[in-house]
Amino acid sequence: MTAVAAKPAAGAAMNPTAMGVGVILVLILLGICWFVSPAVGLMALIGIIIGGVLIGFGVHFVPVGGAPAAMGQAPGIATGVAMLAAGGGLAGLFGGAWAAASGQDPIVVIITGGVGGGLMMAITCMMVNFVYVFGMGIPAASGKVARDPITGDSQAEYKSQGTEGHGLPFVSFVGGVTGGIFAGAGGTLIYLELLNLYEGALPTLMQLKPEQVVPIAVSMAGMFAVGMFLVNAVLTAYNITGTIEGPHDPKFKRWPRAIVASAVASALCGLAAILIVLPLGPF
Amino acid sequence: MSVKVEVIEGGVPHNKIMIAGIVSTLVCLYLTYLNVLTGTEMFSFFGGLAVVAALIWGSHTIKVLCSYGIGTGVPSAGMIAFGSGVIAMLLATRFDIWAPIAALILAAIIGFILGYVSNNILNMKIPAMVQALTEMAVVGALSLMGFAALMTGGFTFAGLTTGTVNVLGQVLLTQQLSFMGGCLIAVAFLLGAIAIQHPFNACLGPGWKQDRMLMLTAECGFLSMIVAAIMSFAMISAGSALISLVIAIIGWAYTYCQYIILSKRDAAAWLDAKPIPDVEGH
Amino acid sequence: MEQIVFGIGITALTGALATVAGAAEDTESNIGSQGDPNSQVQLAPQMGFLHRIFNKAVAGEPPAYGLWCCLGAGLAWAFMAMQFNAVLAIVLGSVLAVFVQGVYATTAYLGRTASLSKFGQPVYVDILKSMTTVTMAHAFIAIFATVSLCQLINGALGHPFPLPLLGLVWGIALGAAGSATGNPYYGKERQYQNQKFGAGVPISASGNIVRYAEAGERNSIDNGWFTAKIGGSASGICFGLIVFLELWRTILFDQVGAGWGSIAIGILLILIFTVVDRYIEVWARKNYGPYTEAKEASS
Numbered sequence: 035m036t037a038v039a040a041k042p043a044a045g046a047a048m049n050p051t052a053m054g055v056g057v058i059l060v061l062i063l064l065g066i067c068w069f070v071s072p073a074v075g076l077m078a079l080i081g082i083i084i085g086g087v088l089i090g091f092g093v094h095f096v097p098v099g100g101a102p103a104a105m106g107q108a109p110g111i112a113t114g115v116a117m118l119a120a121g122g123g124l125a126g127l128f129g130g131a132w133a134a135a136s137g138q139d140p141i142v143v144i145i146t147g148g149v150g151g152g153l154m155m156a157i158t159c160m161m162v163n164f165v166y167v168f169g170m171g172i173p174a175a176s177g178k179v180a181r182d183p184i185t186g187d188s189q190a191e192y193k194s195q196g197t198e199g200h201g202l203p204f205v206s207f208v209g210g211v212t213g214g215i216f217a218g219a220g221g222t223l224i225y226l227e228l229l230n231l232y233e234g235a236l237p238t239l240m241q242l243k244p245e246q247v248v249p250i251a252v253s254m255a256g257m258f259a260v261g262m263f264l265v266n267a268v269l270t271a272y273n274i275t276g277t278i279e280g281p282h283d284p285k286f287k288r289w290p291r292a293i294v295a296s297a298v299a300s301a302l303c304g305l306a307a308i309l310i311v312l313p314l315g316p317f
Numbered sequence: 318m319s320v321k322v323e324v325i326e327g328g329v330p331h332n333k334i335m336i337a338g339i340v341s342t343l344v345c346l347y348l349t350y351l352n353v354l355t356g357t358e359m360f361s362f363f364g365g366l367a368v369v370a371a372l373i374w375g376s377h378t379i380k381v382l383c384s385y386g387i388g389t390g391v392p393s394a395g396m397i398a399f400g401s402g403v404i405a406m407l408l409a410t411r412f413d414i415w416a417p418i419a420a421l422i423l424a425a426i427i428g429f430i431l432g433y434v435s436n437n438i439l440n441m442k443i444p445a446m447v448q449a450l451t452e453m454a455v456v457g458a459l460s461l462m463g464f465a466a467l468m469t470g471g472f473t474f475a476g477l478t479t480g481t482v483n484v485l486g487q488v489l490l491t492q493q494l495s496f497m498g499g500c501l502i503a504v505a506f507l508l509g510a511i512a513i514q515h516p517f518n519a520c521l522g523p524g525w526k527q528d529r530m531l532m533l534t535a536e537c538g539f540l541s542m543i544v545a546a547i548m549s550f551a552m553i554s555a556g557s558a559l560i561s562l563v564i565a566i567i568g569w570a571y572t573y574c575q576y577i578i579l580s581k582r583d584a585a586a587w588l589d590a591k592p593i594p595d596v597e598g599h
Numbered sequence: 600m601e602q603i604v605f606g607i608g609i610t611a612l613t614g615a616l617a618t619v620a621g622a623a624e625d626t627e628s629n630i631g632s633q634g635d636p637n638s639q640v641q642l643a644p645q646m647g648f649l650h651r652i653f654n655k656a657v658a659g660e661p662p663a664y665g666l667w668c669c670l671g672a673g674l675a676w677a678f679m680a681m682q683f684n685a686v687l688a689i690v691l692g693s694v695l696a697v698f699v700q701g702v703y704a705t706t707a708y709l710g711r712t713a714s715l716s717k718f719g720q721p722v723y724v725d726i727l728k729s730m731t732t733v734t735m736a737h738a739f740i741a742i743f744a745t746v747s748l749c750q751l752i753n754g755a756l757g758h759p760f761p762l763p764l765l766g767l768v769w770g771i772a773l774g775a776a777g778s779a780t781g782n783p784y785y786g787k788e789r790q791y792q793n794q795k796f797g798a799g800v801p802i803s804a805s806g807n808i809v810r811y812a813e814a815g816e817r818n819s820i821d822n823g824w825f826t827a828k829i830g831g832s833a834s835g836i837c838f839g840l841i842v843f844l845e846l847w848r849t850i851l852f853d854q855v856g857a858g859w860g861s862i863a864i865g866i867l868l869i870l871i872f873t874v875v876d877r878y879i880e881v882w883a884r885k886n887y888g889p890y891t892e893a894k895e896a897s898s
Binding site: 100101103104105106107111112113114117118120121122124125127128129131132133134135136138139142143145146149150152153154156157158159160161162163164165166167168169170171172173174185187191192193194195196197199200201202203204207208211248249252253256257260 | 634635636638639659660661662665757758759760761764765767768769771772774775776778779780781782783784785786787788790791796797798799800801802803804805829830833834836837840841844845849853857858859861862865866868869872873875876877879880882883884887889890891892
């Protein structure tokens with residue numbers, strides 16, 4: 035029995051029952067949170083869910099070609115989607131955490147994180163095209179559309195024979211930057227919510243002064259942001275089955291599934307993260 | 318254009334490995350509790366052995382999952398295992414002596430829901446998905462708890478967030494120099510995430526053999542234990558850290574030599590500075 | 600003012616370190632053949648093309664470099680907590696992280712090649728002996744540079760993240776940037792050197808990598824020389840720009856408009872890179888021309 039025969043095709047179909055179950059799960063988790071910590075915890079959980087959904091949605095924009103892209107056989111970046119998105123989002127989180135430590139407005143912090151992620155993806159995507167054009171002599175071409183949706187350039191005659199396209203057509207570049215912005219903003223939002231929650235709750239829990247708990251709060255919030263980032267990115271990778279050319283790819287239409295999946299995963303992990311600092315009865 | 322992965326039969330069945338993994342990991346984690354009972358830190362090395370046991374179980378789970386061709390690479394599975402496990406593990410540390418059991422239950426819940434989401438909402442429809450993701454979240458949480466116990470001597474929230482520092486001869490408590498304060502959990506996270514997926518990823522191919530893969534997992538576990546023991550010198554007494562380091566080095570040296578012997582057994586040829594053999598037609 | 604000048608000086612230093620790290624990372628991953636191009640090294644024996652290339656299947660570059668840099672940073676943090684000198688701590692941390700990397704590289708090569716025994720691919724012990732130390736040396740440069748820049752960001756510029764977490768963040772970013780930039784160059788130009796220049800590899804040619812080249816049989820060590828031609832520098836510039844611009848816009852413009860200044864500069868930089876990318880794309884279309892006539896082309 036080979037692997038290919040064992041698994042029925044995943045396909046792009048939506049499963050309405052499962053999506054409904056997912057939405058109900060999110061509501062249940064929100065309800066549990068409202069029950070244990072009505073004001074502070076619930077606001078944090080809603081922020082975390084929004085952050086997780088931003089990450090999950092944003093990763094769909096990032097053009098990833100996988101192993102064929104490394105040979106000039108497919109358009110996109112030749113890295114795994116989860117880790118490339120993680121690289122962009124974490125660069126954004128880095129900037130956002132710095133802004134948060136300077137005590138800036140939450141909106142500014144989140145946008146800073148987004149811009150950091152977008153900047154990293156912009157530089158990376160530009161250097162990818164640079165190497166393709168000046169190092170390998172190959173122009174960018176998409177295999178999924180006849181004309182680039184943004185610039186109107188025709189694609190088919192710039193695609194070398196026997197391949198599905200190569201490089202990063204302009205729509206893929208824009209997709210990459212957009213994905214970096216969303217992922218960076220989402221990760222920073224999760225970090226900010228958890229940081230505020232922990233800085234508020236840890237002094238009581240650990241019987242310490244507020245400035246003493248700052249290293250713990252930063253580390254915990256940072257680690258959870260990274261963890262939830264990876265979970266959401268891997269779920270998106272499962273959704274697009276590994277490779278996607280960008281927002282113009284037909285696979286992009288699968289994004290509703292990922293929104294629900296990210297919402298459930300983020301609500302679950304966020305609730306666990308919030309419960310850490312709540313008094314737990316006899317413990 | 319990637320390697321065709323086939324479901325390979327034979328070897329010890331997965332459920333046996335899973336039960337052995339759960340039991341030995343929990344036993345080793347509770348053996349670190351001897352630290353509290355005896356007031357020393359000498360038994361921290363059991364945390365490292367817990368990591369090795371959990372990783373052996375987890376790498377076999379990854380083998381079961383990835384044999385079905387999930388469409389993405391093997392490393393993603395390790396990332397989602399530890400990404401969901403880290404949160405369960407920290408929540409479980411709030412439960413004092415019940416922390417390992419709490420980690421098991423909480424991680425199982427998180428992993429089960431993630432598995433349901435992947436299989437049904439994301440329509441992956443892989444038979445082993447739900448059980449595999451549940452197991453992997455548990456493995457992630459228990460491995461991280463093992464690393465924490467190895468590096469700090471315990472698995473309670475207070476122990477992980479407080480360290481000591483010597484100021485002018487006085488021993489003071491500090492948050493900065495602790496497992497969480499220095500974010501050593503990030504190092505444990507990546508050590509475990511790479512170690513859990515490496516054995517299957519490295520032994521991938523038609524000639525996959527179970528004993529070779531599991532020996533490689535043990536080697537990766539002991540290698541991680543070596544560097545974790547070196548990091549533990551900053552947080553537990555030098556003598557206890559030295560015990561962990563020596564056990565880790567001996568374990569690593571043995572498993573590494575055994576792995577090389579098993580690779581020699583399975584390889585087509587073991588050549589030293591010889592040309593590429595001629596194959597018909599190429 | 601003095602604060603800003605100090606910040607700019609540190610930023611310039613971290614930019615330089617990041618450039619070195621990026622170049623060394625790409626060189627190391629090409630010598631060891633890591634990441635997506637490695638699928639071809641794995642595929643070749645199955646199509647009957649036996650080879651003497653180092654098959655280092657240790658995850659992709661982002662998670663692998665995330666681990667080496669985070670591990671180096673964690674060990675450096677532990678050594679500094681034991682009152683070691685900072686530079687010594689970073690060197691020792693990097694040495695131990697490189698030891699782990701070397702062990703992972705050898706087990707990956709042995710494992711993958713032993714599992715390909717059905718196709719007759721031998722394990723070449725001399726490749727293990729000669730390649731492992733070379734790849735470890737390049738990895739040391741990359742890890743040391745990255746951990747040093749993390750220490751500068753944490754210690755001199757005052758970022759709240761502790762050293763190991765910074766090592767994780769910048770290690771994964773390093774791997775992502777170096778992998779994205781350097782993989783197609785290694786995969787298409789080096790592995791498929793015998794295909795026509797200026798076009799992608801047709802699917803029919805998969806697995807037929809170059810195995811006989813300079814001095815008889817192709818050897819992974821020569822990939823280091825090859826990467827230095829453009830791939831390594833491009834990866835270095837990529838990661839160097841990422842680190843430098845991120846720090847530069849924050850240090851200089853963070854106080855302007857309560858944070859909106861650095862956001863505005865960031866958006867401006869994204870737009871500049873978009874224009875540069877579009878220019879590169881149009882230049883290629885104009886100067887290279889299409890492969891076939893527009894109306895003859897089929898998708």
